[in-house]
Amino acid sequence: MQTILTQCKRIVVKVGSSLVTNQGAGLDHEALGNWARQIAALSASGHEVILVSSGAIAEGMQRLGWKKRPASIHDLQAAAAVGQMGLVQAYESCFRKHGLHAAQVLLTHADLADRERYLNARATLTTLLSLRVIPIINENDTVVTDEIKFGDNDTLGALVTNLIDADVLIILTDQSGLYTADPRKDSAATLVSVAAAADPQLENMAGGAGSHIGRGGMLTKVLAAKRAARSGAHTVIASGHERDVLSRLLQGESIGTLLTAPTLTLAARKQWLADHLQVAGKLVLDAGAIRALRSEGKSLLPIGVKSVIGEFERGAVVACVNEDGQDIARGLANYNSAEARLIAQHPSKEIEALLGYGGDAEIIHRDNLVLL
Numbered sequence: 001m002q003t004i005l006t007q008c009k010r011i012v013v014k015v016g017s018s019l020v021t022n023q024g025a026g027l028d029h030e031a032l033g034n035w036a037r038q039i040a041a042l043s044a045s046g047h048e049v050i051l052v053s054s055g056a057i058a059e060g061m062q063r064l065g066w067k068k069r070p071a072s073i074h075d076l077q078a079a080a081a082v083g084q085m086g087l088v089q090a091y092e093s094c095f096r097k098h099g100l101h102a103a104q105v106l107l108t109h110a111d112l113a114d115r116e117r118y119l120n121a122r123a124t125l126t127t128l129l130s131l132r133v134i135p136i137i138n139e140n141d142t143v144v145t146d147e148i149k150f151g152d153n154d155t156l157g158a159l160v161t162n163l164i165d166a167d168v169l170i171i172l173t174d175q176s177g178l179y180t181a182d183p184r185k186d187s188a189a190t191l192v193s194v195a196a197a198a199d200p201q202l203e204n205m206a207g208g209a210g211s212h213i214g215r216g217g218m219l220t221k222v223l224a225a226k227r228a229a230r231s232g233a234h235t236v237i238a239s240g241h242e243r244d245v246l247s248r249l250l251q252g253e254s255i256g257t258l259l260t261a262p263t264l265t266l267a268a269r270k271q272w273l274a275d276h277l278q279v280a281g282k283l284v285l286d287a288g289a290i291r292a293l294r295s296e297g298k299s300l301l302p303i304g305v306k307s308v309i310g311e312f313e314r315g316a317v318v319a320c321v322n323e324d325g326q327d328i329a330r331g332l333a334n335y336n337s338a339e340a341r342l343i344a345q346h347p348s349k350e351i352e353a354l355l356g357y358g359g360d361a362e363i364i365h366r367d368n369l370v371l372l
Helices: 002-006 029-044 056-064 073-096 109-113 115-130 153-163 201-205 218-231 245-250 268-274 287-296 337-343 348-355
Strands: 010-015 048-053 102-107 134-139 168-173 194-196 234-239 257-260 281-285 305-309 317-321 327-332 369-371
Touching: 002 234, 002 245, 002 257, 010 029, 010 153, 029 048, 029 073, 029 245, 048 073, 048 115, 048 153, 056 073, 073 102, 073 134, 102 109, 102 115, 102 153, 109 115, 115 134, 115 153, 134 153, 153 168, 153 218, 168 218, 168 245, 201 218, 218 234, 218 257, 218 268, 234 245, 268 327, 268 369, 281 287, 287 327, 287 369, 305 337, 337 348
Parallel strands: 010 048, 010 168, 048 134, 102 134, 168 234, 194 257, 281 317
Antiparallel strands: 234 257, 281 305, 317 327, 327 369
């Protein structure tokens, strides 16, 4: 861990609800001051820091006098709208004590699913960093719906990490890190100090839910690390209760779990494709097509598509899955769903006869396709 993290300049820090609230009853202003102090120290030493912070809904519940987290999406949206006021005000006050400004940035998946808005969000964040402003990022719970929500701030942290090409994602929680099993149930469980983010065994280790305050458990953190690794970013999962955890990590101290990324990273356009949480439709591929994509770097041809699921237009982002529904790849469709159904399982030379006009030989060209 020593060598990897000491070389990191651009950092995304995600703090969970349990680290910024009084057990869900409003904000813990002392805790927010602590995070501002640590981040200000990193900024002073030349690091660029983006903070992904939970707490808006908990603060809104406290202000509205609600004791229990509501189930209704509209109640959650209302609580978020009220709570964002207090969250941003508190952070701005804390950072001002250190001579820094904070900026509120609220995102939904729709902001990142659209290429132009994705680039605009990237430009805004990089400009804020160049001005030594600390972006405070949260999901835009005031307008989010089940169809567009990230689902948890671990995933949001990974998406932001990819968006701004950060070197490391630090996920701070009330747990010491990732264990080989749930330490609350298995006394033989041991802390995983270092592992590859893409190791499939990690997902088996990370079962169980998070605290009653937040939405994310350890599994969402492992999946976030896997997502962040696609852009070459490492992930640390560590306890936010450790004294000066951020500066100690970046000085090379081994704390929590380090999930490392491969050296190869996706190009910007393919990273954008990989980061789509929702897709317009799915293409079910046969074994030959999967082999051609994975082993030979080929485009997806119609003959390899067994079936088409959903309705979508030409140019939509679609998922390529195997017959068990497991994700294989993602890409931009050259045909709409109706056309794709007509040409599926046929050689490309028959496209003109089947559709009545000539078109692309590929359903998805390899330049517009990313393996998952």
